[in-house]
Amino acid sequence: MNVIVIGAGVLGSSIAYRVAQGGAQVTVLEATRVGGGTSGVSFAWTNANNKPPRAYHDLNVAGMRAHAALKDEFGATPWFHQSGSLEWRVSPAEVAAQAEKVARLRDWGYAAEFIDKRRLQELEPEIAVDAVADDAQIVFCPEEGWVDPVLYAGAMLRAARQRYGAVVKSGVRVTGLETRGGRVVGARDAAGEVHHADLVINCTGRWSNETVRDTAPNVPLAPTIGFLVFTPPVGIDLRRPFHAPDLDVRPDGAGRLMIRKDSLDDRFAALQSRTPDCEEARLALASATELLPSLAGAEVEAVRTTVRPIPADGLTTVGPTRGVDGYYVAVTHSGVTLSPALGHLVADEVLRGRERPELESFRPSRFQA
Numbered sequence: 535m536n537v538i539v540i541g542a543g544v545l546g547s548s549i550a551y552r553v554a555q556g557g558a559q560v561t562v563l564e565a566t567r568v569g570g571g572t573s574g575v576s577f578a579w580t581n582a583n584n585k586p587p588r589a590y591h592d593l594n595v596a597g598m599r600a601h602a603a604l605k606d607e608f609g610a611t612p613w614f615h616q617s618g619s620l621e622w623r624v625s626p627a628e629v630a631a632q633a634e635k636v637a638r639l640r641d642w643g644y645a646a647e648f649i650d651k652r653r654l655q656e657l658e659p660e661i662a663v664d665a666v667a668d669d670a671q672i673v674f675c676p677e678e679g680w681v682d683p684v685l686y687a688g689a690m691l692r693a694a695r696q697r698y699g700a701v702v703k704s705g706v707r708v709t710g711l712e713t714r715g716g717r718v719v720g721a722r723d724a725a726g727e728v729h730h731a732d733l734v735i736n737c738t739g740r741w742s743n744e745t746v747r748d749t750a751p752n753v754p755l756a757p758t759i760g761f762l763v764f765t766p767p768v769g770i771d772l773r774r775p776f777h778a779p780d781l782d783v784r785p786d787g788a789g790r791l792m793i794r795k796d797s798l799d800d801r802f803a804a805l806q807s808r809t810p811d812c813e814e815a816r817l818a819l820a821s822a823t824e825l826l827p828s829l830a831g832a833e834v835e836a837v838r839t840t841v842r843p844i845p846a847d848g849l850t851t852v853g854p855t856r857g858v859d860g861y862y863v864a865v866t867h868s869g870v871t872l873s874p875a876l877g878h879l880v881a882d883e884v885l886r887g888r889e890r891p892e893l894e895s896f897r898p899s900r901f902q903a
C-alpha cells in the first residue's frame with residue numbers, strides 16, 4: 535500500500551512513522567520544513583488536565599502514555615520531559631473551578647494532588663513563593679510534562695526513513711488532491727507533479743482546508759492566535775511547566791524559558807508579527823519575573839505568534855470523509871499531547887481497516903451534512 539502523508543508536524547510525523555512501521559510505503563510531503571508549522575511554536579505541555587468530555591480526556595491520557603512508552607521503543611527520548619506540572623489559582627471563582635476539575639480528574643483516575651507552598655518550594659526552588667498568595671490553591675500533576683515538538687517530529691521521521699524506508703520530501707507544497715472515478719489517487723504539488731498513492735492522509739493542521747482546496751470536504755476550523763515569549767539562556771533551574779493565574783512558563787532547553795499569558799492572546803485579532811521589544815513581550819517577561827526573580831535583567835530574545843489548528847467544536851477531527859475514498863484527515867488542537875497515540879490509532883484504521891472506538895466521537899462526518 536502506498537500512502538502519502540501531507541505535513542511534517544508532530545501529527546504527520548507520528549502517523550507517517552506508525553503507518554510505515556505497519557508495512558506501507560510512505561511518502562511525506564512537507565511544504566516547508568519538519569516542524570515548520572504550529573508544532574514549532576507550541577507550549578507543548580503534555581496533559582489531559584482540562585480536556586472534557588471523557589472521550590477527549592481519555593484520548594489525551596492515551597497520548598501521554600504513548601509519549602512515555604516511546605522510551606522502550608527508542609531507548610532514549612531526549613525530546614520528552616515527564617517532569618510533572620504545577621498550577622495554582624487564587625480568585626474564589628478560579629479556586630472553585632480548579633477544585634471541581636481536580637475532583638473530576640481524580641474520579642477519572644488522573645494523578646492530581648493538592649500541595650502547599652512548602653512543597654511548591656521544594657519542587658521549584660527558583661519560584662519566589664512569597665509572590666504566591668498564601669491562600670493560593672496549588673495542584674501538582676506528576677504525570678504531565680512537555681515535549682520539544684520539532685525534535686520529536688524529527689525523530690519520528692528519521693525512524694520512519696531509516697527503519698521502514700519512508701521518503702520525506704521537504705519543500706513540496708500540495709495544492710490539491712488528484713482524483714479518478716471519484717477516488718483519490720494522489721496529491722498534486724505546486725509544480726504540477728502528481729504523487730500517486732492508494733491513500734492520502736492530510737496532516738496540515740491549520741492549513742488542512744486550503745491544502746485540499748475544493749477536492750475534499752472542509753473541516754470547519756475555529757483557530758485562535760497564540761503568542762509565545764522566549765528568554766535567552768538564563769541559567770534558572772526551572773524543572774517543570776507552571777501555570778499561575780494568567781501566566782504559563784516552562785523550560786525550553788539550553789537555559790531558555792518559554793512564557794505565555796492567556797490575556798495577551800486576546801490582543802491578536804489576526805496573525806501579526808511582533809518584535810522582542812514589543813509591549814506584549816515586556817508584559818509577559820514582567821509577570822514571569824515576579825515569580826522568578828532571577829530573571830531580573832534578562833531581555834526577551836524572541837517572540838513567536840501562530841495559529842492553533844482547532845476544529846470548530848474544539849475537538850480532534852480524525853478519519854475518512856464521507857464520499858471521498860482514498861482520503862483521510864487528521865487535525866487537532868493538543869496535537870503535541872495526542873500525536874503518538876493518534877499515530878497508533880490511525881495506522882490501525884488505515885492499514886487494517888479497523889474502526890477504533892477511541893476515535894468514534896471525533897469523526898469528520900460530524901461536520902458533514
Ligand SMILES: Cc1cc2nc3c(=O)[nH]c(=O)nc-3n(C[C@H](O)[C@H](O)[C@H](O)COP(=O)(O)OP(=O)(O)OC[C@H]3O[C@@H](n4cnc5c(N)ncnc54)[C@H](O)[C@@H]3O)c2cc1C
Nearest residue numbers: 541543544545565571572573576579708739760868869871
Ligand atoms: C501557542 C500554542 C500553544 C499550544 N500549546 C499546546 C500544549 O500545551 N499542548 C499540546 O498538546 N498542544 C498545544 N498546542 C497545539 C499543538 O501545537 C498543535 O495541535 C500541533 O502542533 C499541531 O500539529 P500538526 O502536525 O497537526 O500541525 P503543524 O505543526 O502545523 O504541521 C502541519 C505541517 O503541514 C505543512 N503544510 C501546510 N500546508 C501544506 C501543503 N499544502 N503541502 C504540504 N505541507 C503543508 C506545514 O508546513 C506544517 O509543517 C499549542 C499550540 C499553540 C499555537
